[in-house]
Amino acid sequence: MPSLGIKTGDTVVVISGIDKGKRGRVIKTMPREGKVVVEGVNLRWKHQRFQRSRTLQVQSGRIQVPMPIPRCKVMLICPHCDRPIRIKKTFTVDGRKVRACKKCGELIDE
Ligand SMILES: [Zn+2]
Structure with missing residues (x-):
């Protein structure tokens, strides 16, 4: 899916x-x-x-x-910079796949 x-x-x-x-x-x-x-x-x-x-x-x-x-x-x-954004896929230090803001770089998922 x-x-x-x-x-x-x-x-x-x-x-x-x-x-x-x-x-x-x-x-x-x-x-x-x-x-x-x-x-x-x-x-x-x-x-x-x-x-x-x-x-x-x-x-x-x-x-x-x-x-x-x-x-x-x-x-x-983006909940951090309050702008419409494209999503960047990234990984946390413990290997979880999370979403991040392409503009400010902040993680969207906890
Ligand atoms: Zn942002």
Whole structure:
């Protein structure tokens, strides 16, 4: 399975399409499809069934849910320098494969 270089919990910025410039947290990665789901990005209205709340008021309506977008449409935001970056693969002293920022060189993974 090809690696997306992006993990759940990462912050990314959209670089093309109608959501260009939007930032959000990755809530799901789909390596097989080469897609990611980002909080607040590529929102679609979804109709919700009627729901009864505790006070027996009937609630209904539409909610917005983020749909997957192609990995190539987002860039990872470096948590250290706060810029959209390309990822550099590197190894820690104990041999673990981690991601690092190509701009500031800081490690992204702990
Ligand atoms: Zn950086």
